[in-house]
Amino acid sequence: MAAEATTDSRAQIVDQENGLPAFKLERYFAKWEFKAPYLLCCSDCEPVLLPELLSLMDPDSRTRWESLRLGYGETRGLPALVDEICTLYEGVRPDGVIVGAPQECIYLAMLALLTPGDHVVVTYPGYQSLFQVAESLGCQVDLWAVELGEDGSASFDVGKFQALLRPTTKLAVVNFPHNPTGVLLSRADWSLLMNACRGVGCYLFSDEMYRLLEFDPEARLPSAVDVYDKAITLSGLSKAFGLPGLRIGWLAVQPPCYPVLARVAELKDYTTICNAVPSEALALAALRARETLLRRNLDILRVNLHAVEAFMEEFGHVFQYRPPAAGSVAFPRLLAASAAKGDGKGEESVDVFCERLVTGCGVLLLPATVYGHELSAARGHFRIGLGRRDLPACLDALRGFLRGPQQAPLPPREQA
Template identity: 50%
Template sequence: MGDQSKHLPEEFKLERFLARYEFTAPYTLCCSDSQPLSQSEVLALADDECRRKWDQLSLAYTEPEGLPELREEVAKLYNGVSAKDVLIMGPQEALSIAMLAMLRPGDHVVVTFPGYQSLYQIAHTIGAEVSFWHMRADEEGRLVFQMSELRKLVRPTTRAVVVNFPHNPSGALLSLADWETLVEQCRAAGAYLFSDEMYRMLERDPGARLPAAAECYERGVSLCGMSKALGMPGIRIGWLATRDASLHPLIQRLHDYSTICNSAPSEVLALIGLRARDWLISANLDLIEANLGAARAFFARHSDTFEWYEPAAGSVAFPRLRTGEPVDEFCERLVQKSGVLLLPATVYEHAPSVAEGRFRIGLGRLNFKECLKHLEDFLQKEKESA
């Protein structure tokens, strides 16, 4: 009968790797989200209106575009974006649907790389030609995306440029000048700018926060959600924001063939979280800053084993193993012997040479220092047995 999966996306390597270990490893050091909240913690943040909504919640179908009050709250995150420009759905679903709405077989797409596999795999499955905008290390060792390389990649016929800033897994962030150049490159080509902004609002310097794509470009599409900055990944609520009115009916048509509408409890919990966003984001940034201090000290103590690269923003970093051992073998041995889980760069297909030997760590969890302690114990035992 032949290969029954040829028409499907390739295996999602990162998710399959995490599925093996994430829920069994006792010390998960690679989580990309902020410290998850409990339901009771979220409900304690509810204002009177949200508490009434929760207490009187009907487990009926919900509005396909999303809870109106939630769309209004999301729109407040952006300048010049209204509730009608916002569609609520799960982040992964939103990403896939947006790609299907924007792209056609044969289209050319430029994508930041390495990155979350959906950002390029869906385009490839549709039949688009994908060019990677590779992360590089600059003269000072910082991980960056160079505009000179982008200019070479974007063509007059490019259909979309797909970016992710703050970047996962490196924490790289464009300057405002480079962001404006990126927007102008898209405008000159008439290309969509699809911007994965899941880590937006986790800039330690608020002045470094970039404008959202939906704010600054008429063909900009912003993807964001509740998981990274707000610590609510389990409610599976995200959104697309775009002022391109021609995309909305296409996205909604595809949404009708997927989940149709969202979970009623999840939408109310998201509304509560967004209304408390200033407090939640401040608390998560404080935790990231404290964990960064611990990370700097740890990697300084173990500079013979690792190279540390300071992330510019976000909740992840991308150090390098410098022993010469394949990083996937090191990570496998580490989790098997100590229960500490790191994410090796080998889960990112076609990773450039600058990613060789790297692994992702997450900076947003309360048990970060405990996980580092177990990693340090592992390293000490390895040295003693050598």
């Protein structure tokens, strides 16, 4: 394992004898997501209402929806949807796409590619399955760890990525814009990363779930699949499009990776077999209306970015904050000896603070401990989500808590 991450990994994250361990982030959400009234850590953009999406349908999508037959779909995805996905890239053909749930795509791609002993390099911290599946398969995983500055900044040193690669490296896994830090590589560093992978001949799995949420369109990186023929790009509708409930994502590849995609299709017969056909029909409509949906979500993000910056300035004695370069999440820091504890008696760990917060006023944050990354947890980092319309209400509840000792009032919950 990479030197900085050694203590984070084998003992706490991986138990190969018992297979895949619990997914920390998802178990945390399972505990609180449907109980806490103020979700200030969600990574998706404002979920689209069904009538809103139906109103955006073009005539063909409307006809498909109204005449939908609730039978099985094709394993690789609705052909019209596959064709539409291809328009997101410069050189991807229908044979280079398979549609599935994003998490399913990660899992099956790793199973298709990796065997015990393979060497893998992964951005870290990150979505647990991006490194955990490889670990569970008995691969040698080196973690390309984020650099955290004393000022709350975050960055990834491409030179360290290059140093982790070996002539025998089988796979590199990257995620930009990055969850949870919001880091986006420069075009120069993106080219260096591609060249490094090309130099050793490894596959590159590029998680691009937050792509298209660049605040500056000029900063958008080309998709990995368009610049490297051994890249496997993951994307989907959960984050940038505000449609996580459709459970639609996809893998896109060039011809050298067609055998990998064929194996993913075979493995999919053991998971979902095919996608839900209503989801595919709605996904097709969403992609055809993507300019409207992306503009909607970027407008929400820009408003919320200003609100968060103002809040963090107001509570600069409690938090340290640097805005993300792109995406719908940020990674602020709870200051070590802040006023957050409220009793003036010293430090409080970020996980204890987050627990006290959600039980005290119903505001849910995501402590860095769920990523298993000791450095960010020790420094008090936590994830906030920037894409929901109720962010101002969440900040108001958090403000009331921080100004305590009175607690912000909880809204009445709907009865089941």
